[in-house]
Amino acid sequence: MDFLPLKMFLEKLTLGLVRPRAVARAVIDARPDGRERLLIVGLAAAMQGMFWALIGVIAPGAMGGAMAGGLGPMGQLALASLAFVNYVLVAMLAYFIGRAFGGAGKPSDVAAAIAWHSVLSAALTPVQAMIFRPALPAAGAESGAGGGSVMLLGFYIGYNLWLLGSCVAEAHGFRSTGRVVAATAAVAISIGAVLTVLVAAGRG
Numbered sequence: 001m002d003f004l005p006l007k008m009f010l011e012k013l014t015l016g017l018v019r020p021r022a023v024a025r026a027v028i029d030a031r032p033d034g035r036e037r038l039l040i041v042g043l044a045a046a047m048q049g050m051f052w053a054l055i056g057v058i059a060p061g062a063m064g065g066a067m068a069g070g071l072g073p074m075g076q077l078a079l080a081s082l083a084f085v086n087y088v089l090v091a092m093l094a095y096f097i098g099r100a101f102g103g104a105g106k107p108s109d110v111a112a113a114i115a116w117h118s119v120l121s122a123a124l125t126p127v128q129a130m131i132f133r134p135a136l137p138a139a140g141a142e143s144g145a146g147g148g149s150v151m152l153l154g155f156y157i158g159y160n161l162w163l164l165g166s167c168v169a170e171a172h173g174f175r176s177t178g179r180v181v182a183a184t185a186a187v188a189i190s191i192g193a194v195l196t197v198l199v200a201a202g203r204g
Contacts, residue, residue, distance in 0.1 A: 016120050020166035021177065027116040028109050028171060037115040038084070044118035045083035049076045051125035083118060090114050094168045097187060103172025113171035120163045127156050161185050 016023035032040065052075075091114040095107055105113075131153050165181030174180050 013119065013123060016116070017123060017163070020117075020120065020163050021170040024113045024116055024167040024170040028112045030112075031108070032112050032115070033108075034111075037111050040112075040115040041083055041087045041118050042080070044115075044122040045080040047119065047122040048083065048125050049079055051122070051129075052079070055126075055129045083122075087114060087118055090117075090164075093187065094171070097183070098168060098172040098174075101174075101183070103174060105172035110168070110171045113167040114164075117164050117167040120167075121160055124156060124160060127152065131156060161188070 012023050012026070027040075091111045094114055095105065095110040098105060098110065131149055161184055162177075162181050165184045166177050168174075168184065169177045169180040172180075
């Protein structure tokens with residue numbers, strides 16, 4: 001898999017946010033090996049770090065002023081580590097659950113699609129900043145999330161699930177993207193419920 005010039009990458013990224021299955025198929029057909037898939041995830045982590053660094057410059061009051069100095073080296077390292085851990089976990093779940101429901105994707109196909117989704121998800125980092133913005137103290141205004149923030153959060157979650165479901169559906173050869181998105185949402189809710197129970201049990 002050859003690296004793309006910046007202009008072509010931006011074109012694929014833009015198209016991928018609108019037609020994720022088509023671009024996911026192109027990425028899968030490029031047959032990136034394990035090292036190249038990790039480089040794609042590394043690119044996604046770098047994009048996230050760049051966005052948060054810009055947010056720290058443009059809106060230093062973000063997240064109660066925590067972004068004033070950017071993420072810092074340790075913050076960037078933690079962000080990158082989280083990106084790689086998330087990639088491994090999501091790729092494994094997407095492969096095994098997809099196969100259980102009749103998916104035909106190979107491990108490398110699913111891994112390539114999930115690696116590309118990490119790039120698409122990284123492109124949504126500015127939306128995350130907008131969601132956090134109501135928590136920022138503004139002059140003469142009370143802090144706290146409003147209805148607009150809740151709606152934006154719902155959009156972010158739904159859109160990201162659609163992107164992920166589209167990539168998984170293409171990797172496994174499922175015809176219905178909607179069903180895969182619904183299944184992805186169900187799995188995410190189930191994992192969230194389990195984690196909530198485990199955290200509650202640990203605190204008890």
